[in-house]
Amino acid sequence: MRLRALAAKGLLTATRLYLVRHGQVADGCTDVYNGHNDVDLSLAGVRQCQALAEYLQDVQLAGIYSSDLTRTRRGAEMICRGRNLEVEVCPEFRELNFGIWEGLSFQEIMERHPSELRQRFNDLANFRIAGGESLTDMQTRVIPRLEELLARHAGQALLIVAHAGVNRVILSQAMGLSLHRVFHLDQAYAGLNIIDYYPDLAVVRLLNGIFYPSS
Template identity: 30%
Template sequence: MKTTTLDLIRHGEPEGGQMFRGSKDDPLSELGWQQMRGAITGNDRWDAIVTSPMARCRHFAGELAGQLRIPIHVEDELREIGFGEWEGLTSEQVQARYGEQLSQFWQDPVSGQPPGAEAVVDFYQRVVSGYERWQLQLAGKRVLIVCHGGVIRMVLAHVLGIPLDKSFSGFAVPYACRSRIQVDHSEFGTFRSLISHQP
């Protein structure tokens, strides 16, 4: 039996506060740095860090990897979904400009995607591809993945079998939220379990 532990953590608050910022590369705010540092405990032990290339993830991941003296890997496929015309807008601005499209997106992001946005099905396939690559490459290790709310939703949808049309409304993923996934590899197959989800 070989066990891989994967801890996913969402980045903290970026500069500019809450908005749709899939591909908008804002760094962490001062509060965001506090949230991330506060989410790590003295009992945490990892063998490696995998991070999204976005500044709001990569800068913290680099700091932590340096402190812990462990390797860091940047995975482009773990970047956030692109929100198309909604990029850089707050929920209030989207509501004002696009009306019912906002609630349609949260209820069913597959058929209610923002204009010009990356399709959720494509996003899911991209994220799972990047996630599984590192799950295999770092099999048997304890891994921290620093990423985004959308990325965590896709990974949990994959592990728990959540339909993609429910993947954005089924659970909360606030800033610095942590989720632990355990992957057991044995002669009987590979078993994936969500061990904890701490908003």
């Protein structure tokens, strides 16, 4: 009965989110935690974003958004080309602030901060890196901005180019997953996720789709 009532009011039209991770970054082969560091795309990353832009060229979008970091803005701008749209920059969609770990590889973090790394693994959602954020902190800034954009584009389609951590937080909320399980969700460079938001639930239609050659 509830579904019939919503359908009668035209409220079952989904708001569709195309959620994209940025392409490979210039140091993308070195396992560096960039976080808020403003690194550019590599040539491979540019090609990945171009391939995704081509795949999405016939998709009607009411808005295109990105974080304020270069690696996301460039990808969003490629998807914008040929559309009567401009990229709207949202600092709330920045990657996790890794604090004193930014610019370090995982191996370097293990060597320099082994105790803190163990603490993070023991409480993934709430451990706050010195000088940085916890996943819960990031969720607190990401989700309200997302909800604002979903309300702005109710019944339409919008696209966000963000980061692996941001995307995992958004997907976790849509799927009802705890933040302790975010790394069960892979997010490849220039990977595409599609989420339909209805009044009382979110449906993930595509998870981590890749539209460029793997080699």
